[in-house]
Amino acid sequence: xxxxxxxxxxxxxxxxxxxxxxxxxxxxxxxxxxxxxxxxxxxxxxxxxxxxxxxxxxxxxxxxxxxxxxxxxxxxxxxxxxxxxxxxxxxxxxxxxxxxxxxxxxxxxxxxxxxxxxxxxxxxxxxxxxxxxxxxxxxxxxxxxxxxxxxxxxx
Amino acid sequence: xxxxxxxxxxxxxxxxxxxxxxxxxxxxxxxxxxxxxxxxxxxxxxxxxxxxxxxxxxxxxxxxxxxxxxxxxxxxxxxxxxxx
Numbered sequence: 001x002x003x004x005x006x007x008x009x010x011x012x013x014x015x016x017x018x019x020x021x022x023x024x025x026x027x028x029x030x031x032x033x034x035x036x037x038x039x040x041x042x043x044x045x046x047x048x049x050x051x052x053x054x055x056x057x058x059x060x061x062x063x064x065x066x067x068x069x070x071x072x073x074x075x076x077x078x079x080x081x082x083x084x085x086x087x088x089x090x091x092x093x094x095x096x097x098x099x100x101x102x103x104x105x106x107x108x109x110x111x112x113x114x115x116x117x118x119x120x121x122x123x124x125x126x127x128x129x130x131x132x133x134x135x136x137x138x139x140x141x142x143x144x145x146x147x148x149x150x151x152x153x154x155x
Numbered sequence: 156x157x158x159x160x161x162x163x164x165x166x167x168x169x170x171x172x173x174x175x176x177x178x179x180x181x182x183x184x185x186x187x188x189x190x191x192x193x194x195x196x197x198x199x200x201x202x203x204x205x206x207x208x209x210x211x212x213x214x215x216x217x218x219x220x221x222x223x224x225x226x227x228x229x230x231x232x233x234x235x236x237x238x239x
Contacts, residue, residue, distance in 0.1 A: 072184075074191070080192075081233075
């Protein structure tokens with residue numbers, strides 16, 4: 001459905017075929033793109049740290065999508081069940097945004113967190129790097145879901 | 156007389172061995188998948204210890220506690236589990 005769903009849990013398209021795909025190693029580009037202070041030039045360390053801390057958590061939707069599709073840590077049924085639950089959550093978010101209720105969206109934070117925890121639970125043993133990637137993107141994804149402008153912009 | 160007796164003695168255990176129903180080949184990945192989907196669907200199961208394929212995307216899962224579920228993709232395209 002939406003990109004948020006993809007980023008969130010892009011377990012949708014082609015989940016039956018991706019189950020047999022070989023696991024791909026974590027691509028360096030797929031890692032969250034937050035610049036670590038250590039790699040920033042030494043001349044302005046304080047400024048660099050400030051910039052990093054001000055910056056919103058980044059979200060590499062394409063990388064996350066690719067990793068979720070290709071991971072062999074989740075089977076076909078699990079991917080489908082997760083996709084179903086993600087779609088359900090997205091429908092609820094959409095309904096809240098259509099109703100113009102900002103507080104209503106906030107009530108979905110707990111179901112969202114529960115869903116992310118489920119994803120992490122099924123991933124953490126067999127694909128810990130992807131679990132870490134999703135965990136690190138949790139706030140960025142929620143920021144998109146909770147913001148009606150960003151959410152609708154996803155198409 | 157001697158030879159047929161020995162042959163029978165050797166062949167009988169072999170015959171029994173192969174006559175016994177072969178245990179279902181359990182794919183660990185499938186068992187993990189079924190375990191995870193039952194957990195996601197909030198079905199009490201614990202670990203799935205065996206599975207029998209009914210058709211594509213349709214399996215009978217047997218849990219460690221003895222309960223059995225039909226795990227399948229329903230007509231709406233959703234993963235579903237039905238207690239048997």
